[in-house]
Amino acid sequence: MELIPMEYYLVVSSIMFFAGIYGFITRKNLIAVLISVELVLTSTDINFAVFNRFLFPGHLEGMFFTLFSIGISAAETAVAIAIIINIYRNIKNVEVRNLKKLKD
Amino acid sequence: MDFSGFLMMRDEISLVALILILLLYDLFAPAKARKVFQPLACLLFVVQIVITLLPVSSLEAFGGMYQTTPAASLAKTLMSAGTLLVFLFSKKWIEEKHEIAQGEFYFLTLCTLLGMYFMVSAGHFLMFFIGIELASIPLSCLVSFSKKDGLSAEAGAKFILNAAFASGISLFGISLLYGGTGTLYFSDMPVALQGTPLQIAGMILFATGLFFKMSLIPYHSWTADVYQGAPTQVSAYLSVVSKTAAAVALFTIFIKVFGGMAASWRPVLYIIIILSITIANLFAIKQKNIKRFLAYSSISQAGYIVLGVVAASPQGLTGILYYMMVYMFANLAAFGVASLVERQCGNAEIASYNGLYKTNPWLSVLMMFAMFSLAGIPPFAGFFSKFFIFASAVQQGYYILVLIALLNTIISLFYYLLIVKAMFINPNESPLPRFRSDSYSRIAMVLCFFGIVLSGIVSFFYNKTNDMATESMEMCGLSRPKAVEETLDANPVPGQTLNTQGSTAMNATASWPSVLE
Structure with missing residues (x-):
């Protein structure tokens, strides 16, 4: 079967x-x-998985990195959403333009 | 690797043990026993610092994913000591404002510290990435620690979104590096790096994450806002401990991994240093808020630190570590005084320092010492740290860069003296009334005071740092790419062992073997 080329x-x-x-x-x-x-x-x-699959199929380094990166970005999102909820509690909306108390 | 190799990771293991003890103690201790939580935490933390002080040799664990060197161990000791000072300064604040959440504060802070440990002694990009994320995710919780305070929440949002964005770009860079070399181990990668455009793009994108952590100029926009909005103790932590980790990691990775591509990254760092120092200095002059002011001052200090990376020599590493030590005492003293004054007067305006000397002479004197040390006035430690880091850059022939940095120290002297002028000269009808700070803050301030005064004059500190850095660089040399090693053998340069005698660093005319050219 013909694979989709890596560049795509x-x-x-x-x-x-x-x-x-x-x-x-x-x-x-x-x-x-x-x-x-x-x-x-x-x-x-995607980059990690593709490089791993096409260029270095002997090892699984890229795949592992992908797994860790997914987990870490999930944690990061959770914390970010918690902070955004906290902002909503403080100023009752989550618009960027209302975050202007801290500025020069 | 056997069990003894595992025990060599004692810095990390002791820190994990400390984190678990504190977490469980906070969860399960009865209300009466929780009263001694903070003294207990500080006491155990001192034990942990003593453990990090034990001498280490270089070792690799987990197939090279974890590497430690004497310099990394020294950096860990510095970071732990800085964290301890932050804890001492924050005791009263935690008790007054966040009595219920004191365990969380310690837990989150120590978790970020663990992440920084891993950043410093990573031997693999995955390890490094986990370290940098472990260092930045809990840190964003700390920044937004005062939940009811709108400023703190805003700073937290700015920090987490910028941090996630920077780490995303950095991660993209790592993926390009992986595609270009096929490995993620620090020790294997230099062999595969030929300086192709893909690899250069990967390197620059990767460095974004570290530049963000150090808040160098193109990536600095979060710094002032976050420092202003975050609780003062957390700002102190961000400006000192977080920067130490990033600086040491930047040096390690740029020398160890990208050493062969120095021609590509030197111009980048060159420009970044000039921008960071100059622009941050100009912004610092017009600040009215002490925390914003210290933020801009810390950006320009980070610029000076990168001079050591550009030098890329053992003296450079010594300079970085020594600079971080001196900077830690001075900056923590400044932030500590700022937090005490802020708690008394309720705001962080520089105007509230007017006439502080009349009512609180000791605080003013400590602040003055801190400012003089940050500015680099001779008897204080800051002068020596700047001197050594400039010297390391001059040895590699960066005359113009060092000249620009020197001119900038004059500008910085001006704005540091503005604070001193406010405290000692500016008249004020109703200065801040005399107050007595709590005993923990006083212990921390005494420690900072002696740090500022002694770490410059007593040559033990510099010599010890220099020994450790030189030893680490020699070990680092072992893992250099083969092609480079051959050129090394072909032209042996006599400068390699010159600076093992400590303070002879200045006399060493021969440069570090020019591996990186």
Whole structure:
């Protein structure tokens, strides 16, 4: 069976990565910002898995890294959501533009 | 690896034991016994610091995933000592504001400390990534520790989102490095690094995570906000302990892994140093809030520290470790005084320091010493630390860079003196009334005081650091790529053993064997 070439996967992961960066900069809602960060983290998981499968199939280093990275990003999201909920309790919304008490 | 190898990880094991003891004690101890929680925690932590002080040799465990060197061990001791000082400063604050959550504060802080331990002695990118995440996720909880305080929550959100973003970019860099080399071990990677565009992109993206942790200029935007919003003790922790870990890890990884690609990263660091020092200094001048002020000052201090990485020599490593030690005492003293004053007057404006000397002379004198040390005025330790780190860069021929850094110390002197002027000269009708701080803070302040005064004059500190750093660099040399080793053997440079006698570092004219050119 013909495999999908590696470049196609890398294009997908790169698009996800830059979409995540774009979203992080432009989104107006904290949850949306968090989702963008998750896009960045997930794109790296694809990268690891693809490099492992196509270039270095002898070892499983990339796959393990993917597993750890998924776990850690889940933890990170949990904490981030907890903090966002705390913000909601304090100022009753989660818009980025209302987080302006700390500035020069 | 057998069981004895496992025991060599005693720094981490003792810290894990301490974390578990404190967690279980906090959970199960009866209400009466919980009153002694904080003294007990500090006491056990002192024991842990003594354990990290035991001499270590270099070793690898878990097939090279964990590596330790004397320099890494010294860095761990420094981080633990800094954390202990933070604990001493935060006792009263915890009791007053967060009586119920005191166990959590200690638990979270020690968890981040464990992550930093792993960052410093990682031998594999997975280990390093877990370390840096373990160091930043609980830290964001600490930043938003004052739940009812809107500023703290806002700082927490800014910190966690920026940290996650930086670690995502850093992770993308690691994945490119993996694709370009096929390995993630620090010891295997240099052989496979030829400086292809993919590898360079991976390296720069990877370094983002560390630059973020050190809050160097393109990645600094979170620093001032987070330092201002976070509880003062947590800001102190962020500015000292977190930076120590990142600086040592940056040095280790850039030398050990990317040593052969120095031509690619030197210009990057060069620009980052100039930007960090200059821009942060200019911003610090106009700050009205002491915590924001200290944040910008810490950004510029981080710029000085990276000078040691650019030097990429044993003197550079010595400079970094010694600088961190001196900076720890001075910065923790400044933050400690800031937290005491903030608790008394309820705000962190620099204006509330006006006339502090009249009512609280000892606090003012300590703050003045801290400021002088940060600025680098001769009798204090800060002068010597700056001197050695500049010297290490000059030895490698970075004259213009060091000149710019020197000019910036003059600018920094100006804004540090603004604080001293506020305390000693500015008139104030109603200065802060005289107050007596709690005994734990006083112990911490005395320790900081002697640290600031003695760590510069007593040459033991520098010599010891230098011995450890030199020893570690020699071990580091063992794991260099083969191609580089051959060039080393071909042109033996007599400078390699010159600075083993401690303070001769300044006389060593020969540079570290130019492996990195």
